[in-house]
Amino acid sequence: xxxxxxxxxxxxxxxxxxxxxxxxxxxxxxxxxxxxxxxxxxxxxxxxxxxxxxxxxxxxxxxxxxxxxxxxxxxxxxxxxxxxxxxxxxxx
Numbered sequence: 001x002x003x004x005x006x007x008x009x010x011x012x013x014x015x016x017x018x019x020x021x022x023x024x025x026x027x028x029x030x031x032x033x034x035x036x037x038x039x040x041x042x043x044x045x046x047x048x049x050x051x052x053x054x055x056x057x058x059x060x061x062x063x064x065x066x067x068x069x070x071x072x073x074x075x076x077x078x079x080x081x082x083x084x085x086x087x088x089x090x091x092x
Contacts, residue, residue, distance in 0.1 A: 012042030041072025
């Protein structure tokens, strides 16, 4: 689930292959509304699809002329990013 307020969207629940498509569709219109921060502190489960969400959101923010910041990334995000060799690409 995504809840947006101001320039920040908070993602809660699972970010998995089963949910990432819906999450991406929910996020897309938010980038036209000046969103530049994703808060992952409410995520309780994540798989490799979570990286897809982050990188897709980065691309959408860049297309809107903004740089994306991510807060509250679970340790599993970093572990997955290291496993796939993309940890240096994750936004701060």
